Amino acid sequence: MLTFEGLVQDIIQRRGKLGSKEGADSAQDYQEVWSTFGSYVRSCLEQRRGLQLNSFCKIGWTIQKKLGKTAYRPYFHFSDSFIRSYLPEAARKHAASVAGDLCSFEDFNFSKAALKFSKQLTKDQVFTMLRALVQRIGDSIADGREMEIGLSDVGKFVCRSDREPRFIFAQEFHKQEALTPRDASGSALEKAPAAPEKAPEKARGQPSQATTKGLAVAKEAGTIRMDSVPAHAEDVKGFDGGVQRPMGEELPKSASAPGLTALQFKRELAFKEAMDRHIAAMEAHAAEAVAEKDAWDCHVNECLLQERDEIQARKERNHLNLHFLKHQMAMGEQKRKEQRKEDIEAASAHDFPSFSEVHPDEMKDFIKGQQEKVRQALDDQVRTNNTLRNLAKQKDLALELSQLQANREELAMLRKADRGDAEDALNICSKDSKDR
Known part of the structure; x- marks a missing residue:
């Protein structure tokens, strides 16, 4: 039969050591979390209220009114999420809610549980370890294991071989209690007898x-x-x-x-x-x-907006890149088509590699025809070379004639310049002689 110690050991083996470096400290932490949960439940029950842990159960009171008095009955019910996750069909029917008036329920406050009902636990520790305990209890119920786990002095969780889990309250909670006044210690007050009329007003501080x-x-x-x-x-x-x-x-x-x-x-x-x-x-x-x-x-929100803007910009860049790649692919395809068209046209311009054998009777005519073609090609080549040579000679002759003409004009210009200098010298000499 699975007990709370075995439950904690299973959690430690499956999830590792939490809360401390040693396994014993982790087990003590789980024990303290479970005790905190029990103290929280008992505190709510003593105040005629219920406690609701959404992932596990609801524990509280059912209100019954008889003969003008209000009586309270203990009430326990697994939460809907816990039933859907772990309980089989038969246990779901067994865990149906009880009809009747229920007391007000308080949602489990992890901060309040850590500060008020524990010694050294934090809110995160209470949340994490209590969730691990609830999950392990649900897994054990789903596997059909027998277990008996006590919840402080409130009661105990029991699951037998019939796979119908239930919670058994302690005997003190099964007594019908009418709504009576309670003193500072939580016990019912009884109406005190009236004071004597002649009693002094300040006797014994009353x-x-x-x-x-x-x-x-x-x-x-x-x-x-x-x-x-x-x-x-x-x-x-x-x-x-x-x-x-x-x-x-x-x-x-x-x-x-x-x-x-x-x-x-x-x-x-x-x-x-x-x-x-x-x-x-x-x-x-x-x-x-x-x-x-x-x-x-x-x-x-600002981070989300920035992330959305970045995602939108990335999408736009990807869209532009995709459009550019498609354009490149289209250009490459067009270029390949044009190149293929040019290759076909170039291949169609000659009959290579079309090889055909000449008939023996036509071999001589074929050879003569080829010789004539070669001779004609050679004659054309010789004629072209002679024409080019003559053109070059004519170009050189024209260049020489133009050079000779230029030399002649230069000599004539020099002679004219020499004659002009001599005449100027004679004019100067004649002028000097006259002056004398």
């Missing part, structure tokens, strides 16, 4: 009946103050600040009778003020968390 009724009326009106409560110094001894009183449970109207002492009343007021401070601090933390969440959401 207020008189009139004073108590006045305080009760003032408390209900919400106008009472801590310094207006008559009390002696010894009345505040053992003041616990409302720690032992279950949270969320208000003082019933029947407790405002003369049986309520000044110490109890001050505890109620102190608890209310402490609760107000706690709620204010939680609201401040919640506002800070909401602001951080909004900032984080804004950052995530």
Whole structure:
């Protein structure tokens, strides 16, 4: 039969060691997480509320009204997700919800569980290890293994060979309890006998009946103050600040009778003020968390927008690249077609490689024809060479004649220049002789 220790060992073997370097510390962490879950459940049950873990189950009370009294019956039901994932068809029918009025259920708060009901666990540890335990319990139920796992002093999970898992509450939760007032320790209050009329008002630190009724009326009106409560110094001894009183449970109207002492009343007021401070601090933390969440959401949205823009730009680049590649492929195909067309035209310009054998009777005529073709080609070649040679000679002769003409013109120009210089010299000499 599978127990909680075996369950933890299976988790450690399958998922590895979590929470510490040693397997014993990991098992202790799992034990503390399970104890935290049990303490959370018991706290909610004591406050006449239920606890709901969406991935596992709902534990709470069914409300029955008989003869003007309200009685509570323990209630357990696996969550729909757990039933769909792990329970067979027969167990699903067995786990059908019970008809009737149910108490209010509180969603499992991992932060509250880690801070209030554990010693050293964190929110992440509670979430991770509790999820591993729930998954392993579901796998064991689906495999048909027998198990019996206790949940603190609340009850135990039992699964037998018939594969019908159920939760058995402890005996104290099976007693029908009417809705009765409860004191600071969580036990039912009994109406105290009225004080004697001649009793002194301040005897043993107890207020008189009139004073108590006045305080009760003032408390209900919400106008009472801590310094207006008559009390002696010894009345505040053992003041616990409302720690032992279950949270969320208000003082019933029947407790405002003369049986309520000044110490109890001050505890109620102190608890209310402490609760107000706690709620204010939680609201401040919640506002800070909401602001951080909004900032984080804004950052995530900006990152998503940037990622979308980048994806869109990448798509556009890929589209342009695809269009360019298609254009290149089309150009290459057109070029291959044109090249093939040119090759066909070039191949059609001659009869190579068309080889045909000449008939023996036509061999001489073929040879003569070929000789004539060769002779004609040689004659054309000789004629072309002679023509080119004559053209070159004519070009050289024309060049020589033009050069000779240029030389003659240059000599004539030089002679004319010499004659002009001599005449100028004679003119100068004749002018000098006349001057003398």
